[in-house]
Amino acid sequence: MLEHIDLSTVNWARAQFALTAMYHWIFVPLTLGLSFLCAFFETIYVKTGKEEWKELTRFWMKLFGINFAIGVATGIILEFEFGTNWANYSWMVGDIFGAPLAIEGIAAFFLEATFFAVMFFGWNRVSQKFHLFSTWMVAIGSNLSALWILVANGWMQFPTGMAFNPDTARFEMKNFFEVVFSPYAISKFTHATTSGFVLSSFFVIAIASYYLSRKRHVLMAKRSIAVAALFGLVASLLLAFTGDEAAFIDAKHQPMKLAAMEGLWDGTTNAPIVAFGIVNGMKKPGDFNDPFVFDFKIPGLLSLLANRQPGSFVPGINDLVFGNSGQNITGVTDMIERGRLAVKYLGEYKNAKEAGDISRAANALAEFNKHESFLGYGHLKSPAEAVPPVSITFYSFHVMAAVGTAMILILALFLFYTMKGTIENAAWLYPLGILFFVLAFVAGEAGWVVAEVGRQPWAIQGLLPVSVARTDIAPVNVKLTFFMFLATFTLLLIAEIRIMLSQIQKGPKEVN
Amino acid sequence: MTENTSCSSKTGKDILGRIIDLYVQGIRSMRLGRTLWKIIAIKVFIIFFIFKLFFFPDMLNRAFDTDSEKAEHVLQVLTLQNQDEEIHQPSGDTGQKAGAMKKKPGPDAHGHPRVSDSNILSFQDKNHT
Numbered sequence: 001m002l003e004h005i006d007l008s009t010v011n012w013a014r015a016q017f018a019l020t021a022m023y024h025w026i027f028v029p030l031t032l033g034l035s036f037l038c039a040f041f042e043t044i045y046v047k048t049g050k051e052e053w054k055e056l057t058r059f060w061m062k063l064f065g066i067n068f069a070i071g072v073a074t075g076i077i078l079e080f081e082f083g084t085n086w087a088n089y090s091w092m093v094g095d096i097f098g099a100p101l102a103i104e105g106i107a108a109f110f111l112e113a114t115f116f117a118v119m120f121f122g123w124n125r126v127s128q129k130f131h132l133f134s135t136w137m138v139a140i141g142s143n144l145s146a147l148w149i150l151v152a153n154g155w156m157q158f159p160t161g162m163a164f165n166p167d168t169a170r171f172e173m174k175n176f177f178e179v180v181f182s183p184y185a186i187s188k189f190t191h192a193t194t195s196g197f198v199l200s201s202f203f204v205i206a207i208a209s210y211y212l213s214r215k216r217h218v219l220m221a222k223r224s225i226a227v228a229a230l231f232g233l234v235a236s237l238l239l240a241f242t243g244d245e246a247a248f249i250d251a252k253h254q255p256m257k258l259a260a261m262e263g264l265w266d267g268t269t270n271a272p273i274v275a276f277g278i279v280n281g282m283k284k285p286g287d288f289n290d291p292f293v294f295d296f297k298i299p300g301l302l303s304l305l306a307n308r309q310p311g312s313f314v315p316g317i318n319d320l321v322f323g324n325s326g327q328n329i330t331g332v333t334d335m336i337e338r339g340r341l342a343v344k345y346l347g348e349y350k351n352a353k354e355a356g357d358i359s360r361a362a363n364a365l366a367e368f369n370k371h372e373s374f375l376g377y378g379h380l381k382s383p384a385e386a387v388p389p390v391s392i393t394f395y396s397f398h399v400m401a402a403v404g405t406a407m408i409l410i411l412a413l414f415l416f417y418t419m420k421g422t423i424e425n426a427a428w429l430y431p432l433g434i435l436f437f438v439l440a441f442v443a444g445e446a447g448w449v450v451a452e453v454g455r456q457p458w459a460i461q462g463l464l465p466v467s468v469a470r471t472d473i474a475p476v477n478v479k480l481t482f483f484m485f486l487a488t489f490t491l492l493l494i495a496e497i498r499i500m501l502s503q504i505q506k507g508p509k510e511v512n
Numbered sequence: 513m514t515e516n517t518s519c520s521s522k523t524g525k526d527i528l529g530r531i532i533d534l535y536v537q538g539i540r541s542m543r544l545g546r547t548l549w550k551i552i553a554i555k556v557f558i559i560f561f562i563f564k565l566f567f568f569p570d571m572l573n574r575a576f577d578t579d580s581e582k583a584e585h586v587l588q589v590l591t592l593q594n595q596d597e598e599i600h601q602p603s604g605d606t607g608q609k610a611g612a613m614k615k616k617p618g619p620d621a622h623g624h625p626r627v628s629d630s631n632i633l634s635f636q637d638k639n640h641t
């Protein structure tokens with residue numbers, strides 16, 4: 001199997017980016033959700049005036065601080081990678097990403113940095129209300145920081161509000177609001193943040209479950225579970241809703257990703273959802289092999305979810321690769337032809353401009369503009385290159401969806417027993433709380449795999465494949481830094497886990 | 513007027529003093545925080561002074577001096593690929609792939625065209641594994 005893995009520079013660069021992003025995503029979702037949970041806990045403290053709530057808040061705030069400290073600056077490495085491994089891409093998107101990332105920096109600095117100090121140093125030094133305000137500002141600031149990077153990611157999935165400048169080879173922003181409020185930006189932000197809320201709820205539930213199982217800090221654990229289970233349940237329902245929205249817009253704008261998520265090779269009306277299945281990894285576009293070794297399908301559900309219309313047609317990978325005239329679908333085969341025309345006329349425009357032939361340059365530009373939206377396809381060598389790795393996308397999606405569904409049930413159970421006042425007797429639930437904290441991480445990472453692997457080969461959907469986006473450097477450079485990151489990240493993760501565990505062992509200060 | 517100015521400047525100094533005091537006292541009373549700050553300092557050092565300085569140069573900035581040179585390079589990359597291939601009449605060793613693209617057998621039961629078994633090979637994508 002290993003001999004089939006393509007270890008070219010572009011794949012090492014992709015692997016390095018995936019490693020860094022996935023590592024970064026260990027800390028980010030906890031920051032997003034735990035900041036809000038701290039704000040909820042502190043609000044209850046201010047409302048009730050009970051010292052137990054204050055100590056409870058301080059305990060979770062301490063764990064929030066550890067996570068924040070270890071995770072801080074891990075995202076900056078992604079920006080280094082842009083300049084080194086993805087120089088062409090970096091140049092082309094500089095104008096689009098400049099504004100969102102600058103706003104992120106300013107928001108992070110003013111909201112997080114300013115109020116972060118008050119949140120940690122301000123107990124008993126500033127008024128209760130100002131301290132609470134600061135905690136809320138940290139929560140809002142952290143989540144707003146995430147907004148801008150997710151806007152940038154959303155733009156890569158669905159480039160909008162811009163125009164390609166053939167003189168500078170850059171995508172230039174024409175409409176900021178179109179970029180910020182694009183369906184993908186909204187979907188990415190809502191889905192990613194709600195997943196962080198759910199994960200953080202399980203973080204609190206897992207630690208509280210541990211205390212309950214050891215009969216330690218029982219009151220604090222029960223109170224923590226009550227707030228986290230309620231927050232987590234609401235967030236998990238929103239997560240399911242935003243996930244459904246994400247698939248709906250994929251059906252419109254990234255149908256290849258949706259087809260790969262469901263292992264749908266041949267489009268059909270009344271398209272089924274695969275509840276579970278084993279993918280045939282040997283299947284290729286246009287062949288007659290079965291897509292699954294084994295599968296269990298729910299008929300019609302994919303049509304309903306993808307188009308909001310029961311019985312409607314959902315295109316499969318083959319329809320998208322070869323086209324389907326009956327359904328008015330243009331295939332990748334034809335898009336490649338148009339893409340090659342775009343590349344050709346862009347070259348002609350460049351040459352004519354250099355030669356000072358204004359008339360030929362104008363004609364070439366006019367022709368380029370006709371095919372511009374297919375520019376990226378001009379760099380594909382075969383239609384099959386437009387198909388993402390189906391097995392990885394399918395399994396990642398199904399793991400994410402299965403865990404996401406189960407999380408709703410588990411959170412509902414925790415809330416039910418808490419409301420009933422019998423959570424102390426439901427000891428069988430504690431291991432599930434701990435297990436689902438780990439599974440929530442797995443689901444979150446799997447979600448990013450679906451989002452990013454599922455849109456291969458594109459760095460920017462339809463416009464720039466990763467093979468062109470990359471820098472032409474020797475693979476050894478990328479390999480070296482890949483393993484350096486792996487070692488550094490592993491050490492940092494070990495440090496975080498050790499510090500966290502020691503603080504959990506200590507537990508919150510008991511109030512008599 | 514002078515009184516007001518001096519009063520507001522005094523209040524301003526008070527606020528500034530309280531903010532500085534908040535940070536100073538906060539940092540002094542840190543216990544776990546000191547360990548975390550050490551980790552942050554080591555991490556930031558590794559990221560900025562080792563990774564960035566020695567391993568992550570901005571490749572375009574290193575290779576080119578001006579924006580127009582960078583644009584020229586990226587345009588070169590954007591227009592270089594497939595330049596040697598005819599769009600409608602492919603030739604050379606890429607002919608099989610491009611030919612396979614053009615060769616569309618009759619549609620199957622689902623309405624999309626099929627490729628023959630011999631052409632399937634040309635659709636194999638290294639990245640898929």
